[in-house]
Amino acid sequence: EAGVAQSPRYKIIEKRQSVAFWCNPISGHATLYWYQQILGQGPKLLIQFQNNGVVDDSQLPKDRFSAERLKGVDSTLKIQPAKLEDSAVYLCASSLGQNQPQHFGDGTRLSIL
Amino acid sequence: SQQGEEDPQALSIQEGENATMNCSYKTSINNLQWYRQNSGRGLVHLILIRSNEREKHSGRLRVTLDTSKKSSSLLITASRAADTASYFCATALNTGGFKTIFGAGTRLFVKA
Numbered sequence: 001e002a003g004v005a006q007s008p009r010y011k012i013i014e015k016r017q018s019v020a021f022w023c024n025p026i027s028g029h030a031t032l033y034w035y036q037q038i039l040g041q042g043p044k045l046l047i048q049f050q051n052n053g054v055v056d057d058s059q060l061p062k063d064r065f066s067a068e069r070l071k072g073v074d075s076t077l078k079i080q081p082a083k084l085e086d087s088a089v090y091l092c093a094s095s096l097g098q099n100q101p102q103h104f105g106d107g108t109r110l111s112i113l
Numbered sequence: 114s115q116q117g118e119e120d121p122q123a124l125s126i127q128e129g130e131n132a133t134m135n136c137s138y139k140t141s142i143n144n145l146q147w148y149r150q151n152s153g154r155g156l157v158h159l160i161l162i163r164s165n166e167r168e169k170h171s172g173r174l175r176v177t178l179d180t181s182k183k184s185s186s187l188l189i190t191a192s193r194a195a196d197t198a199s200y201f202c203a204t205a206l207n208t209g210g211f212k213t214i215f216g217a218g219t220r221l222f223v224k225a
Contacts, residue, residue: 004155035215042117042201042215043156056212091155098211099143102203104155 002026006092006105014113018080021108025073025094031055032069033102034077035091043091049075050098079110087112117145117202117216125222132189134219136202137182143205145178146213147187150199159187159200194225 005024013019025032030051035043046065047057051072060067064083069075079086089109093102120135136145144163148156160176162169162185169176175188189196199218206212 040217042217044215045213048212093156099205099213101146101158101161102148102156102213103158106153106155 004092004094004103004105006090006108008108009106010109010111012111012113013082015084016081018078019082019110020076020078021090021092021110023075023077023092023105025075025092026103029094029096029103030072031095031098031100032075033093033095034067034075035093037089037091037107039088046077048098055098082110082112084112086110117204117214119200119202119216119219121219122217123220123222125224126192128192128194128223128225130192132192132196132221132223134187134200134202134221136185136187136204136216138185138202138204139183140204140206142180143211145176145185146203146205147174147176147185148201148203148215150201150218152198156201189221192221192223194223197221197223 032049034046037043046060047067048055049069052069067077089107091107093104095102117138146161147159150156162178173190178185199220201215201218203213203215
């Protein structure tokens with residue numbers, strides 16, 4: 001089966017600019033996750049969708065981050081405006097259901113200048 | 114602090130040796146999962162062990178779970194250079210919702 005696809009692979013922007021990431025999960029996976037992984041740390045959950053509804057966004061900085069999952073398939077994560085501390089790898093994952101093994105994309109490495 | 118915390122933070126061994134990584138957590142869990150992450154790549158799921166299971170095997174991997182001590186261990190036997198990666202435990206909480214929390218990881222380096 002095809003894996004989780006993410007784009008772009010790398011992105012460099014200046015602070016206060018905006019950026020968007022795209023994720024295409026594995027077909028049939030109801031649950032989709034966005035994680036932020038800072039160098040040397042474990043992934044931190046930003047938002048979790050079940051189909052096209054939000055299950056958990058308690059750690060999403062909602063003043064600057066937004067995410068949507070249209071039609072319960074693809075998802076986009078946006079940052080506007082970006083801060084230096086947003087430099088990280090943004091990982092998308094999907095699973096058949098909640099508490100099931102997650103399949104990860106290779107992430108987008110974001111650098112803020 | 115994080116729900117799941119791995120120990121040690123880093124481990125360096127010779128090829129052929131066994132590698133043991135530990136994970137401790139704080140609250141009741143539904144299951145515990147171990148993942149591997151190679152440099153510059155996404156995480157890959159290794160094993161899921163449910164709260165009512167005590168041990169699970171997959172190839173050269175052996176995972177144990179002690180819910181009374183709120184801890185788990187991942188053993189990699191006969192390690193290979195290709196096992197060099199970061200290993201994370203992830204706890205699926207049993208709080209009425211469904212939330213998986215990752216620890217900070219153990220960085221394993223296997224010398225050829």
